[in-house]
Each structure stands twice: as structure tokens, then as C-alpha cells.
Amino acid sequence: MRQTWRWFGPKDLVSVDEMRQAGVEGVVSALHHVPTGAVWLPDEISRRQREIGLMSDGRPSELAWEVVESLPVSEDIKRQKGDWRAHIENYGKSLRNLAAAGIEVVCYNFMPVLDWTRTDLAWRLPHGGTCMRFDFVDFAAFDIYILQRSGARQDFPDGVADEAARRFAGMDAERKQALARNIAFGLPGAAEHLTLEGLRAHLAEYGGISPAQLRSHFIAFLEQVVPVAEEVGIRLCCHPDDPPFPLLGLPRIMSTEADYAAVLQAVDLPANGITLCSGSLGARPDNDLPGMMRRLGDRVHFLHLRNVTRETDALVGSFHEAEHLGGGTDMVALVGEALKEEARRRIAGRADHSIPFRPDHGQDILDDLKRRAQPGYPAIGRLKGLAELRGIVTALSHAQYGLA
Incomplete structure (x- = not known):
């Protein structure tokens, strides 16, 4: 190897x-x-x-x-x-x-x-180091309430969507911005300049593709x-x-x-x-x-x-x-x-x-x-x-x- x-x-x-x-x-x-x-x-x-x-x-x-x-x-x-x-x-x-x-x-x-x-690029571990993490509830909060994608609520289990609503309600503006930035980092070439409108436009291009x-x-x-x-x-x-x-x-x-x-x-x-x-x-x-x-x-x-x-x-x-x-x-x-x-x-x-x-x-x-x-x-x-x-x-x- x-x-x-x-x-x-x-x-x-x-x-x-x-x-x-x-x-x-x-x-x-x-x-x-x-x-x-x-x-x-x-x-x-x-x-x-x-x-x-x-x-x-x-x-x-x-x-x-x-x-x-x-x-x-x-x-x-x-x-x-x-x-x-x-x-x-x-x-x-x-x-x-x-x-x-x-x-x-x-x-x-x-x-x-x-x-x-990923929803977190530097999630703190018990030993004091950090790692990347995908939090399904945080992602649901982004998709449903920040991106506001049409039909997003139906794509998540009820328990996850309900918890996402509670979590989003407790987020301040800084946390919402950080969550959007972290998810944007996985978009090729878009980590520095992604807008929600731009992401919505990308998604619309795939709307009819199975x-x-x-x-x-x-x-x-x-x-x-x-x-x-x-x-x-x-x-x-x-x-x-x-x-x-x-x-x-x-x-x-x-x-x-x-x-x-x-x-x-x-x-x-x-x-x-x-x-x-x-x-x-x-x-x-x-x-x-x-x-x-x-x-x-x-x-x-x-x-x-x-x-x-x-x-x-x-x-x-x-x-x-x-x-x-x-x-x-x-x-x-x-x-x-x-x-x-x-x-x-x-x-x-x-x-x-x-x-x-x-x-x-x-x-x-x-x-x-x-x-x-x-x-x-x-x-x-x-x-x-x-x-x-x-x-x-x-x-x-x-x-x-x-x-x-």
C-alpha cells in the first residue's frame, strides 16, 4: 500500500x-x-x-x-x-x-x-482537540429555516424536524451565520462567496432530475x-x-x-x-x-x-x-x-x-x-x-x- x-x-x-x-x-x-x-x-x-x-x-x-x-x-x-x-x-x-x-x-x-x-468544522472533543461533525438536527434547521427550501420539512423525520424548530429558535444571528458558512464550505469554489440565493438557484437546476x-x-x-x-x-x-x-x-x-x-x-x-x-x-x-x-x-x-x-x-x-x-x-x-x-x-x-x-x-x-x-x-x-x-x-x- x-x-x-x-x-x-x-x-x-x-x-x-x-x-x-x-x-x-x-x-x-x-x-x-x-x-x-x-x-x-x-x-x-x-x-x-x-x-x-x-x-x-x-x-x-x-x-x-x-x-x-x-x-x-x-x-x-x-x-x-x-x-x-x-x-x-x-x-x-x-x-x-x-x-x-x-x-x-x-x-x-x-x-x-x-x-x-458538515455542520461544524471544529467540534470540540472531550480531549480538547476538534474535528468535523455533521449534526442532522442542525442541518435540518439550516434547510428548513435558513435556506427555507420548499418542501424541506417533509424530508426529515418528525422528531428531527421538531427538534430543529426548537434549536433554531435558540440560535442567535452569529450561530445562524456560522452554520450557513460551515455548510457552504463544501460547495466547490463557493466557500467565500456563497449566497442563499445562489444555492437556491443551484438546487432549482436539479428540481426535475431523479x-x-x-x-x-x-x-x-x-x-x-x-x-x-x-x-x-x-x-x-x-x-x-x-x-x-x-x-x-x-x-x-x-x-x-x-x-x-x-x-x-x-x-x-x-x-x-x-x-x-x-x-x-x-x-x-x-x-x-x-x-x-x-x-x-x-x-x-x-x-x-x-x-x-x-x-x-x-x-x-x-x-x-x-x-x-x-x-x-x-x-x-x-x-x-x-x-x-x-x-x-x-x-x-x-x-x-x-x-x-x-x-x-x-x-x-x-x-x-x-x-x-x-x-x-x-x-x-x-x-x-x-x-x-x-x-x-x-x-x-x-x-x-x-x-x-
Whole structure:
């Protein structure tokens, strides 16, 4: 399993030097400044590779850009409106340019409007650190009373909606604004300038699109780009919905094992694969992460290893980011299945036998609390997670006891 680390570019408050000190083997990054739907040009790709390749004193970092996360899919493609055909063509051009630069793994998602959703970006834990949290009642209060989405009240269980009314009544203006900002942070490119009117406009564009129709749009996209990826040697891997259940009346189509199986079967080429995110999928109690790795493992091209603590046994509910070896997912079992899959690939002679993984998210602890890096991406919290995951891999791979 190849150890990687997500880096948001030169503005990231966790530096290339610190990635190197963490002992990672490769870097996960993206060209966040390029508008969605535009082509990623060779010069821009090369610039990011150079930035990753140098430490602050000019010495080689010995790190390379190995995984793209994410090459975003435009809302036009998802809705099949506007410039969607041109955007698909540009997506293929970007894949060719990335392949020419030596990059082989491209992660993306097909979530309408929202990239991910949390109601609190710095929820205080008993040990004094913080983490990201999704509070279902707070989200209902936002949806019903702040966004005032038509029909929102009917989308929540009576108990949740009633509690949301009580909680909203107790919120002051500052708390309402903070809740809206936190939810806005998961909107691509909109964290700084989202308006409620803008969000309502985005949602209106999806008003008549059912989950079945969105899935058909997704398959149409894959039918165009997967053959390009196959041709140039890129492995595409779709990230699941986060959280993996419907929000804001939007269709969700990548939340379960059945969702993935349907899409893999529809475009049955090796380049059409999975980003298995144990944190996103683990927010649903009916997702069996070790089982998914065992059954779908030959198409898992990238692993996000993190854990969440579900605060209810209900299918939809509150959760918060746990320590990597805490929470509801048996991380030892999941890593064990990943190592078994790698062994099968080695026997089959597959060049992609080493699956890249990264310690996804992390709790803000120690100096993270002062650094205030990208929410969910602290230096020390992720380093702690990486060390724990590295320990599992080392133990399970031991020649005397493990899977080597």
C-alpha cells in the first residue's frame, strides 16, 4: 500500500517539507485554480509537479504528484445542460495531458452541487482537540429555516424536524451565520462567496432530475471518458457521496455497494474504478467496508482511510470524524482486505498492485489548533492517522505473522 498525502498547493498551511518529514511516498493534489470544465494545460500540470518536487530550501523533496484529487466534473455535465458536451471533451483532453505528465490515478466525484457537507468544522472533543461533525438536527434547521427550501420539512423525520424548530429558535444571528458558512464550505469554489440565493438557484437546476436520470447522465459521462483513460493508462476512481444519503432534495447515486456495482457493470473497463472512502461510506450503518473491499477490490484504484463515529443507528443521522482506529469501521479488517487484494494483483502480474492510500481527514490536535489549516486536513492529526495506518500495514505484512 503506497502512502500518500493530500496537498492543496502552495497556499496549503502544511508544507512540502512537512509532508516529507511525515514519511509519505507520494502526493495527492489538484489544480484548484483552474475553472471547472476547462482543460488542465501541460504548463499548469508541470508547475504543480515542480512545486511538489522542491523543499523550501530548494533541495529535491523526492516526492512526486501521483494522484489527482480531484479533476472536477462540472454541474453542466451532471445535468446535461449548457456546455456539457464541451466539458466532457475538455475532461478527456485533461486526462491526456495528465497521462503525458506521468500521472496514472485520477479521483473525482459525481455529487450534485455539494462536494461534502458538515455542520461544524471544529467540534470540540472531550480531549480538547476538534474535528468535523455533521449534526442532522442542525442541518435540518439550516434547510428548513435558513435556506427555507420548499418542501424541506417533509424530508426529515418528525422528531428531527421538531427538534430543529426548537434549536433554531435558540440560535442567535452569529450561530445562524456560522452554520450557513460551515455548510457552504463544501460547495466547490463557493466557500467565500456563497449566497442563499445562489444555492437556491443551484438546487432549482436539479428540481426535475431523479436519481435514475442522474445515474444515466453519469454513465453517459463515463462512456465518453473511460475509454480515453483506458487508452492513455489512467485509472479513474469515483469518490462516494459525503454523507452517503440524500440532502437538500438532491439525488444521490454513489452511496452504497449496489451503486458502485451498477456503475462498474455499466461501463465495464478496468479504468472505471473506485475511490473507496471508508469515512464517507462508513457514515451509513449498512455499508460493509471490509466486504466492499473484498468484493469490489479489483476495481479499487485509491483508498481514503478514515473513520467516523455514528451517533445513531438510524440509516441517516449525525456523525463526527473519529480517530483513524476508532469509529464504526474495523480498520484492521479493511486494511487486511486491501493487502489481500494487492497480493492477488501481484500474482496476476498487474502493474497497479500497490494501491495508493492516504490518511483522510484527521482531528485537530496539539499545534494543529493554532495552525488552522484546511478543515479536515491538519498536519499532526493526519500524521497520527498515517502512523496508525502504517502500523497496521506493517503488522499485517510481517513475514512471520501476516499477509506478505
